[in-house]
Amino acid sequence: MNSQTWYAHFTKNFAKLTGKSITFILAITMILIWLLSGPFFDFSNTWQLVINTTTTIITFMMVFVIQNTQNRDTEAMQVKLDELIRATQGAHNALLDLEELEEDQIDIFREEYEVLAREARAALEEGELDTNTPESTVH
Numbered sequence: 001m002n003s004q005t006w007y008a009h010f011t012k013n014f015a016k017l018t019g020k021s022i023t024f025i026l027a028i029t030m031i032l033i034w035l036l037s038g039p040f041f042d043f044s045n046t047w048q049l050v051i052n053t054t055t056t057i058i059t060f061m062m063v064f065v066i067q068n069t070q071n072r073d074t075e076a077m078q079v080k081l082d083e084l085i086r087a088t089q090g091a092h093n094a095l096l097d098l099e100e101l102e103e104d105q106i107d108i109f110r111e112e113y114e115v116l117a118r119e120a121r122a123a124l125e126e127g128e129l130d131t132n133t134p135e136s137t138v139h
Contacts, residue, residue, distance in 0.1 A: 007068070008068070011064070012069065015065055015066070015069040018065070034050070034051050095109065
């Protein structure tokens, strides 16, 4: 198993584990134990440092796990959306892989679709249907 496969497998399983309610309950329990142990350690700086260090390390590691999971989910969703566009008759194939364009190029597409949406809402207000497939200047 190469390192990319290992990392993806690890983050997927770790994200599933950390997303469970039992993990949240364990975290709350850990914090309660830490709070209750305060008087035994005279609420010392070391006592505070333990929770600060622990939570900092966990937070740091979770950033990478969450980002990996989000990236994987986003990429999968984009592929699914691309397939829906590709398979839909009358859809604009120029929208495939849209997330790879520069922001100003995406803005052009968004503005054109905002115009179509306004026109469709106006048609609905006049009692017309908005289910047609109007051709736009999408390119």
